[in-house]
Amino acid sequence: MTQPLLKVDDLSKSFGGLAVISEVSFEVPAGGRLALIGPNGAGKTTMFNLLTGVYRQDVGTVTLDGEVIDAYPSRARIGLGMARSFQNIRLMPHLSVVENVMLGQQSRARGWRDFVAPVSAFGRSAAYREAEDLLASMNIETRPGDVVATLPYGIRKKIEVVRALAAKPKLLLLDEPAAGLNAVETASLRDFLLQISETGVTLLVVEHDMSLVRSLCTSTVVLNFGRKIYDGPVSKVHEDPQVLEAYLGPRHAGEKEAAHV
């Protein structure tokens, strides 16, 4: 058994007296596609914020590729191989598409030379070409000068993922990538994410769209009120009584179980 790429151990976080994440442990195998699901307010985005260092956990450890990353500040974590997208698109609105992707390369910039080398003048820098090539390889056909604010929602969602990819991460955290997309766009996004997965990038996806979860991910962790209530293959998740109760309430969950029997 190879060691997992991401290992979350006994993680807890509370805001004031409210426990948002309680003693959650799970593992993401290298190259895997794991979905983190749960009802609204279950703590999924908080989990992402803990993993990326936006918040600090009260208890517990996070291990990425064998290294405990708790001591790293949020800006250093992307350099360790963990990049993310956001629930609401958070591209830089005043930057062009290529510039946004070049920002994703930031964690790989080293020394002052990288900082004073022109990146966007005349579109001929190595960083610029790399960003353009990455966009092209992900089949995103945009005009390099397009300012992000003027682009359609579905394209912006993909560009946000490409920006995270520009950091060359081992683990990609995607926070509700399909939110706000229609069925066609969602299908296109799934193919896009599978294409990324094939390049060896591990995916950890927070998602509400169960059809996307089923067709994209192999295993899933379910959170409810900050606790882990399920950890296993996606195919079995709808049979788990605790998960049904969390989503449907105790009465309906009972009916559903009765119907299954």
Place this chain on the structure above:
Amino acid sequence: MSGYWIGLITILSINVIFAYGIFLAVATGQLNLGGAGFQALGAYAAAYLAMEMDQPLFVTIASGMIVAGVIGFAISFPILRLKGVYLVLGTFAFAEVVAGLILNSDALGGATGLPVPTFIDWDVPAIAAVIVAVGVFWLMSTRFGLVVRSVHDDEVVADLMGVNVRMVRVCAFALGAALAGLSGALYAHAYSFVEIQVFNASLSIYVLLYVLLGGAQTAWGPLFGAAFFTLLPEALRDTLPALKEAVFGALGIEGAATPPDESWRFVILGVATVLMMIFRPEGLITRTMVERLRPLNRAPRAARAEAAE
């Protein structure tokens, strides 16, 4: 060239450099309303070294820049902990403190000011303005510039992308302070005299207006903003009497066309400012506008590759 044009080019050059100084802070999302303070530091450093120590021109001007830059760097650590309107007030207070200290300093001439022995003509500020403008354009096209603009747009995401947000802000603020100091040193030598009353709150407000109304998204903004607000009052100086005569002529009033009051120029300037805030809140020059004027960038990549062959 006539004295009028020499004076105009000098002040325009100084204002452009000054505006770029404030622009660097504003481009990271930090409103700096302490411009006059940094300019005064540069001006007084240059004036003192020239008057009391007989230093040559390049030493005094470089010192003006360094003094303002170093002080800007030092105060940026506490002052950039402030956000939004508190940062505006903090920088404003800094400028007031500088003015107060200089006003009460006998070594710096107090309220009477300091004469500056070495005089520079319009060419030095003009060359300096060109160098600064080219330098800022270059800086904004580098990764540093990219990071500056991303910190302005979303600091949380910039941080998660690996940007050291605080370092970027401190660098931009200190570099901007140095440029404001440079404009002050040039001012001291071009006008041969410095007095602290010149570096007042309305100067800080004006230079911030140059940047905000010119547009803080690209390096074109402060250039246009400074040029527009420096030249508009001058243009009105000539056109306003003609305008009044035309209005009076149209109304059939004979011979009553005395030149209008000076203050009317500032009324029109104020109206122009308000109109720009309403119709171009992101400034005269925006990013989208610059992109639209670059046809090469509008074509998809494949089409550009074909065009290149």
